[in-house]
Amino acid sequence: MQIEQTALSDILILTPARHGDARGFFCETWNRERLAGHGIETEFVQDNHSFSQARNTLRGLHFQAPPDAQAKLVRCGRGALFDVAVDIRKGSPTYGHWVGVELSFENGRQLLIPEGFLHGFVTLTDETEIVYKCSDYYAPQSDGAVRWDSCGIDWPLSDAPVLSTKDSAAPPLAEFDSPFIWTRT
Numbered sequence: 001m002q003i004e005q006t007a008l009s010d011i012l013i014l015t016p017a018r019h020g021d022a023r024g025f026f027c028e029t030w031n032r033e034r035l036a037g038h039g040i041e042t043e044f045v046q047d048n049h050s051f052s053q054a055r056n057t058l059r060g061l062h063f064q065a066p067p068d069a070q071a072k073l074v075r076c077g078r079g080a081l082f083d084v085a086v087d088i089r090k091g092s093p094t095y096g097h098w099v100g101v102e103l104s105f106e107n108g109r110q111l112l113i114p115e116g117f118l119h120g121f122v123t124l125t126d127e128t129e130i131v132y133k134c135s136d137y138y139a140p141q142s143d144g145a146v147r148w149d150s151c152g153i154d155w156p157l158s159d160a161p162v163l164s165t166k167d168s169a170a171p172p173l174a175e176f177d178s179p180f181i182w183t184r185t
């Protein structure tokens with residue numbers, strides 16, 4: 001497995017090995033012991049899978065507030081997407097900074113996003129599937145969103161984004177009182 005750092009040091013790109021043969025490939029998409037060997041000890045409790053019909057579908061930017069905060073391990077099952085994490089830890093030297101990484105069926109990359117970050121993505125292809133592990137259960141009462149176009153993200157959109165009603169109505173980052181506090185690690 002290859003592990004790369006991004007411009008935000010807590011956000012990692014993981015690329016597990018693919019074993020190719022005449023049939024296609026085999027890949028261990030998550031192996032707890034192997035990740036622990038790299039110092040990644042996140043305990044995941046829920047797997048999510050969503051399908052977006054059209055290119056330019058944008059979901060985000062989402063978080064769950066403590067005590068229901070979620071770390072996420074995100075990958076693309078079909079098609080391609082641009083996955084984004086934004087630092088919302090109050091007091092963090094990189095508060096408001098974002099990273100975006102293309103995840104696709106082809107490249108097999110995964111993004112590891114700890115607690116304290118907004119998460120969102122835009123699809124780069126029609127019929128895109130995203131699959132992600134979460135470190136806590138869905139808690140609608142702790143669910144929150146920040147407006148997708150308020151963080152200076154350079155979204156690779158080829159048309160107006162397809163948004164949910166909830167995401168269209170989300171507050172901008174400038175009006176957002178984050179429930180996360182940065183602690184030096």
Ligand SMILES: Cc1cn([C@H]2C[C@H](O)[C@@H](COP(=O)(O)OP(=O)(O)O[C@H]3O[C@@H](C)C(=O)[C@@H](O)[C@H]3O)O2)c(=O)[nH]c1=O
Nearest residue numbers: 048050059060061062063119120121137138139164166
């Ligand atoms: C997130 C979630 C939603 N739902 C339900 C609630 C609702 O009826 C329906 C669709 O929910 P949403 O509109 O919130 O789905 P979506 O906009 O895809 O939300 C997701 O976006 C990405 C970017 C994330 O990071 C996720 O954590 C999650 O927030 O699914 C669950 O049952 N369990 C879950 O874990």
